[in-house]
Structure formats: C-alpha cells, structure tokens
Amino acid sequence: MHLLHRNRRLRQNEAIRSLVRENHLTPHDFLVPLFICEGKGIRQEISSMPGYFRYSLDLITKEVQFLWSLGLKSVLVFVKVADHLKDNKGTEAYNSDGLMQRAVKTIKDAVPEMLVMTDVALDPYSSYGHDGIVHHNQILNDPTVEVLAKMSLSHAKAGADFVAPSDMMDGRIKAIRNTLEQEGFINTGIMSYSAKYASAFYGPFRDALDSAPGFGDKKTYQMDFAGGAKEAILESIRDQNEGADILMVKPGMSYLDILSEVSKSVSIPVAVYQVSGEYAMLQAAHQKGWLAIDKVMYESLIAFKRAGAQMIASYFAIDFAKKYNL
Ligand code: PBG
Secondary structure (H helix, E strand, O other): OOOOOOHHHHHOOHHHHHHHOOOOOOHHHEEEEEEEEOOOOOEEEEOOEEEEEEEEHHHHHHHHHHHHHOOOOEEEEEEOOOHHHOEOOOHHHHOOOOHHHHHHHHHHHHOOOOEEEEEEOOHHHEOOOOOOEEEOOEEEOHHHHHHHHHHHHHHHHHOOOEEEEOOOOOOHHHHHHHHHHHOOOOOOEEEEEEEEEOOHHHHHHHHHHOOOOOOOOOOOOOEOOOOOHHHHHHHHHHHHHHOOOEEEEEOOHHHHHHHHHHHHHOOOOEEEEEOHHHHHHHHHHHHOOOOOHHHHHHHHHHHHHHOOOOEEEEOOHHHHHHHHOO
C-alpha cells in the first residue's frame, strides 16, 4: 500500500502522543468539594460515596494544608447543619457565627492563599430540604433571593473569595452582585451554577448533607434534563449579564453536550461539576472489580476539558492529585 496519510504515525509512542495531545489536566484545574460538620475529631466516610469524607471543623486545618501540598488550590465548601437550626427561612444561613462562616475563617487562617468558594443555597438550612422558602408547597423566588443575598454577604464578610449560588432562583446573581457592591465587597467573585439540572445524580450528596427534599422534587427551579442547549445558553448568558464571574454546568458526564455548547456561547470561564452520583457509580464499579478506577477517573475528567470546561469540581480531585501530581 502507498498511503498518503497514516493516522497511526502520531500515535506510535508516548512521546509523540504527548506532543500532539490537546488536553491536559493538573491539580490546578480542580475545585475540591469539602463537607464540614460540627463536632470534634469526626472523619466520617459517606456511605454512598466510598473514599469521600465529612470532616468536623477541628480537622479542617490539617485537611486544607494537605490539599495545598498536593497543588489543590481551591475549595468549594458545604456544611451539614444541625436539625434544630433548620427553619423555613434560612435564618441560620446568614448567622455570622454559623458553621459555614467559621469554616471560611478556619480555612483562610490555615492557608491564606487557598481560594475559598462557598455554596449558597438554602437546602442544608431548610426544614423542607428545599433551596428556597416554601409557602403552600410552592418554592418562593423573590423572598428566597433576598435571603441568598444576605447569606452571600455574610460569607464575604467571613472572608470567602467566591460565593457559589447553586439554588437556581431567578435574579439571584444580580441581587447578590448589588449587595456585594453596595457593601464594598467589590473583589468577591460569583461562580453561578447557571445550568443546573434536576438530576437524580445528586442522591449521594443529599446523604452527605442530610438535605434531601422533604416533599416533591426540585423541578420547578432546577432545569429539565430533556431540554436542549438553548435553555442552558440562555440561563448562562443571563447570569453572565447579571454579573457572574464564572458559570457552571452541572451534572457533568451526562451533560457534555450542554457544557460544550455553553462554553462556546459565553465569554467568561465555565466550570463543570462531576457530581456525587457520577463519583459513586465509578467507585461502585471499581469495588465490584468491573472498572479500573484510576483509568476511568482520568478518562472521565479529561472529557470535561475536551468539552470546554475551564475548571472541574470533582470528588476525584484528591485522588487525581495524589496519582498524577508531577
Ligand atoms: C445544593 C447543592 C446540591 C449539589 C450541590 N449543591 C444538591 C441539590 O441541588 O439537590 C449537588 C452536588 C453533588 O451531587 O455532588 N443546592
């Protein structure tokens, strides 16, 4: 045969493959989700997330120092709120001495250079397990947005670098941005979960934070996953125009088409969230001996880069950094 083109020439060995490779992953690409609870000396594995832990605040200093040593420079903080502090108005969410606010200070004291992003949504604080205030089984938009703005301000006051609203209420980015500007927090960023779907892949996360909705589902605020990319692009552009600094598509692996379309349509960075259920299913297959976890971890993560993600929130961040830190 006299072939003009031999595609396999550029695949002959690792040296040439690594030269022509278009996508790369380093620990610097990750946001590390951190689950924090009250108490002392608690490092509790989440049963539906093998290898992932919830920590009490006293263990967080060591944990973030460890993350920093691995080259992981950003954390996304979630708290498990005690039942007696939950109500229908998210009152505890903006308590200046609440667990989240103390967690931010602890992390910043431990590693001042660590980028601290805080989750902004009412579900861990809600007696109904919903992301908004409930009235006659409806999730109220505008009163919820007011609380989210207060909550964001209290995170900023505690020292958060970014607030990350994951609630999907309308108009919250503008309200949060206005509040931060008015109060002088001009450098506090907003990472908006702009295209977030009503997904069953969040199940293990809700176990981790004890935040499952008490009635109904989240379909009146999170997006319909059978919808097309147009809706995701519209949501994302609106959030960009309301003052978001970073956008996000969530979940990840089943939504690469959305990620690709959104990242082509906006001009600010786009993050992706490989969510708890995506982590759980790969770990479960690994435990059964059906998949090689290190390999599927890498392959699933690099897919996000290929699809246009600038950064990745993933429960694999630590394992990735341990295995591939050069
Ligand atoms: C809360 C929130 C959720 C996740 C992040 N923030 C759960 C939900 O919306 O029900 C899911 C993360 C994951 O599954 O890993 N607003």
